[in-house]
Amino acid sequence: MNEPAVQASRLRKSFGPRDVLHDLSFEVRPGEVIGVLGKNGAGKTTLLELMLGYSTPSSGEVRIFGAESQRMPGDVKRRVGFVPQQDELLYQLTVAEQLRVIASFYPKWDHELISRLCGAWGVDPQARIKSMSVGERQKLSIMLAFGHRPDLLILDEPVASLDPLARRQFLEQLVELSAEGQRAVVFSSHIVSDIERLASRIWILKEGRLFWEGDLESLKESVSRLHIRFGGATVPNFEIPGVINQRAQAQSVTAVVRDWTPAIQQSFEERYSVTVEQESLGLEEIFLELHR
Amino acid sequence: MRAVGRLLLTYFTGTTATRWLTITGLLLILASVYVVLYLPQTEHMLALAWPGLIAFFFGSSLMPLTVGRLSQSHSSCVLPGARIKLLASVILTVMLVALPAGLLAPLAFFAGTSGNIDEFLKWTHLFEWSLGIMLIVYTSGCIVAIWLYVFIWFVSSERKLAGYAKGIAVLVVLALISAGESREEAELVESNLKQLAFVLVVFSAGFLNWPRLKRWYAGRQRSQPRAASTSARDFAGSEIDLLLGNSRPWILIAVLLLPLVLTIRMGVGSPGMWLLYLAIASVVAGGNAEKAPARSRALWLRSEGSRGALFDAVERSAWRHNGFVLLALVLFLLGIGAFAGMSPAQMVAGVSLVVLGTVLSTYLGLMLTRGVRVPESVLGIIVMMSLAVVAVMTANDGIRYWIVAAALAALAALAGILRSLARSRWARIDWSSCRRDAQPNMRIG
Numbered sequence A: 001m002n003e004p005a006v007q008a009s010r011l012r013k014s015f016g017p018r019d020v021l022h023d024l025s026f027e028v029r030p031g032e033v034i035g036v037l038g039k040n041g042a043g044k045t046t047l048l049e050l051m052l053g054y055s056t057p058s059s060g061e062v063r064i065f066g067a068e069s070q071r072m073p074g075d076v077k078r079r080v081g082f083v084p085q086q087d088e089l090l091y092q093l094t095v096a097e098q099l100r101v102i103a104s105f106y107p108k109w110d111h112e113l114i115s116r117l118c119g120a121w122g123v124d125p126q127a128r129i130k131s132m133s134v135g136e137r138q139k140l141s142i143m144l145a146f147g148h149r150p151d152l153l154i155l156d157e158p159v160a161s162l163d164p165l166a167r168r169q170f171l172e173q174l175v176e177l178s179a180e181g182q183r184a185v186v187f188s189s190h191i192v193s194d195i196e197r198l199a200s201r202i203w204i205l206k207e208g209r210l211f212w213e214g215d216l217e218s219l220k221e222s223v224s225r226l227h228i229r230f231g232g233a234t235v236p237n238f239e240i241p242g243v244i245n246q247r248a249q250a251q252s253v254t255a256v257v258r259d260w261t262p263a264i265q266q267s268f269e270e271r272y273s274v275t276v277e278q279e280s281l282g283l284e285e286i287f288l289e290l291h292r
Numbered sequence B: 001m002r003a004v005g006r007l008l009l010t011y012f013t014g015t016t017a018t019r020w021l022t023i024t025g026l027l028l029i030l031a032s033v034y035v036v037l038y039l040p041q042t043e044h045m046l047a048l049a050w051p052g053l054i055a056f057f058f059g060s061s062l063m064p065l066t067v068g069r070l071s072q073s074h075s076s077c078v079l080p081g082a083r084i085k086l087l088a089s090v091i092l093t094v095m096l097v098a099l100p101a102g103l104l105a106p107l108a109f110f111a112g113t114s115g116n117i118d119e120f121l122k123w124t125h126l127f128e129w130s131l132g133i134m135l136i137v138y139t140s141g142c143i144v145a146i147w148l149y150v151f152i153w154f155v156s157s158e159r160k161l162a163g164y165a166k167g168i169a170v171l172v173v174l175a176l177i178s179a180g181e182s183r184e185e186a187e188l189v190e191s192n193l194k195q196l197a198f199v200l201v202v203f204s205a206g207f208l209n210w211p212r213l214k215r216w217y218a219g220r221q222r223s224q225p226r227a228a229s230t231s232a233r234d235f236a237g238s239e240i241d242l243l244l245g246n247s248r249p250w251i252l253i254a255v256l257l258l259p260l261v262l263t264i265r266m267g268v269g270s271p272g273m274w275l276l277y278l279a280i281a282s283v284v285a286g287g288n289a290e291k292a293p294a295r296s297r298a299l300w301l302r303s304e305g306s307r308g309a310l311f312d313a314v315e316r317s318a319w320r321h322n323g324f325v326l327l328a329l330v331l332f333l334l335g336i337g338a339f340a341g342m343s344p345a346q347m348v349a350g351v352s353l354v355v356l357g358t359v360l361s362t363y364l365g366l367m368l369t370r371g372v373r374v375p376e377s378v379l380g381i382i383v384m385m386s387l388a389v390v391a392v393m394t395a396n397d398g399i400r401y402w403i404v405a406a407a408l409a410a411l412a413a414l415a416g417i418l419r420s421l422a423r424s425r426w427a428r429i430d431w432s433s434c435r436r437d438a439q440p441n442m443r444i445g
Helices: A044-052 A095-103 A111-121 A134-146 A164-179 A192-198 A216-222 A262-272 A283-290 B002-013 B016-038 B049-059 B062-072 B082-113 B117-122 B124-157 B161-178 B185-208 B210-223 B239-244 B249-266 B271-295 B297-302 B307-340 B344-366 B374-395 B401-426
Strands: A006-015 A018-028 A033-037 A059-064 A080-083 A152-156 A184-188 A201-206 A209-214 A223-229 A243-249 A252-258 A275-280
Touching: A006 A044, A018 A044, A018 A059, A018 A209, A033 A044, A033 A192, A044 A059, A044 A080, A044 A152, A044 A184, A080 A134, A095 A111, A095 A134, A095 B002, A111 A134, A111 A164, A134 A152, A134 A164, A152 A164, A164 A184, A164 A192, A192 A283, A201 A216, A201 A283, A209 A216, A216 A223, A216 A283, A223 A283, A243 A283, A252 A283, A262 A275, B002 B016, B002 B062, B002 B082, B016 B049, B016 B082, B049 B082, B062 B082, B062 B124, B082 B124, B082 B185, B124 B161, B124 B185, B161 B249, B161 B271, B185 B210, B239 B271, B239 B297, B239 B307, B249 B271, B249 B307, B271 B297, B271 B307, B271 B344, B271 B374, B297 B307, B307 B344, B307 B401, B344 B374, B344 B401, B374 B401
Parallel strands: A033 A184, A033 A201, A080 A152, A152 A184
Antiparallel strands: A006 A018, A006 A059, A201 A209, A223 A252, A223 A275, A243 A252
């Protein structure tokens, strides 16, 4: 039961000459909620599709509950739920018909949960999918992924089309579901506050690499902004340890650094005769600074 | 098994239209069983069976789109046993829709020869022969159903020229298969079974291995970076024609003429058949206009004219495209008319028919500012049936030409009505109502 829900080793994906993901290795344990952050084109969707076996890695492998993602047997698939970025519903059908079709593929289906969600999210079971708004379709896609109570939920920007109220309801439901038993959740989003609120661990993808993998507190402790003040008019030729980016202003330099410690600060101040002021950052600021 | 059962039920009853078609089809088939078994035998005893079989088949028309959508989406990776269950549902659907024809044929034969079961069974060779008939009709029904589903898939999933072209190619294949020489019963059964086995094995292997094939193909495509397209062809045509997909009539001309040329090779030569084929081709020629409402939004956003002016521009563009296609069809008709021995009067009527077919379908296409709903579907069927009836009437040597002329005049009047209807709809076009919602080929970026 304690086997990793997802296990990837040396995962690489390239499209022709372009490497989209480089050498990723990670694990998702049961009970963890992973928030995947990255700007457009960072490789989030590609990573989630590799997990599902929808796409083949150029090298390396992904295992879902011990089975290779490309060849997941039925009993493993029963433990996986997925919400795609754009809905993949059968537009000719009604909500109830679509739910019945998908439910028929699973031996167990939580009809009570689905009817509760239909009520709470205002989705009419008799509505024809074709006539529903994008947000309503997204709610239905989420319900379809929840219905068989999967042990691993993979969600690709699930809240992108939802209004703030529906987003809040969805997040509450996700918290409730992830708290049940040992369910693992991997979800990508552009909305940093959602990830901050939900995720027990954060992955930040930058240019196809896992720039950060860890919990939010460690990330906040690790990445900080420095205000370096110096006396002269010209910017000294600094070598800032662990620098991510830096900007020079009049008589000061602002730098974002990783793993800055008091010892490093002391030696830096002595070496360049400067004063350094360290500032903690929130997740959104960290994300913006990483991509500046 | 539960999933396969649910899929089958969804194919036949998923929407109100398919539900009614299925029920109507089944009722008509049951009624024709009654007619065959209990009413006096006439040449019209299967009159109810044909519409019943057609309705039952179209009752399951949701199948290709549903299977295509589920098998191409992420669902195929996540749903347990998705591909095998979908494949099973496809095969069972084909077997089910062909079943009524397979059962009705020997019943009709039984009723026609004896009507008394004890007597019928005594004549072993009659019993065996009727079983043979059942096998032939059933296997032929399966083959026809498979090709018609492929046709529906191409036409409904790729609602563009390439899709229609593939659909027509499928119909040509079906026509070529059906036009095979008449053979002995046993030979025909064997040939049908071989065809079925071949199609099912190839389809099943392709369907089950599709993800692998797709990945392999995508890998090959991606490893060959394409040079930036700067050929003159990409900039040909006016902007409006490019936006509406009306810049290359030659493709449609080739698509329409190829099956017609193949038909010459098959030796089909009766004037009636040619007029019917050309009437169908003229409808396809005009069908290109159905994309205009959805595609015209980009034009509206950058133009300053009224919706009426937009309609005029779109109409001119449609005719710049369809005019060439129509010209090609008329030239083909004149050529083939001489070859098939059509009289001058038949030629004149044929040309009028082709012109009217293109005009009617062009305005029917331009009318679709709210997508295809029941009234538009009914109108489309009426137009198609009327053209077919006039084609058959024209080819009939015994008919009086004033009747054909009156029918053509009625069609011309209908074309005028459709144009005004299209124009009035464009005056209040709402682009959110004519957007293309069904996009089965969704690639998540």
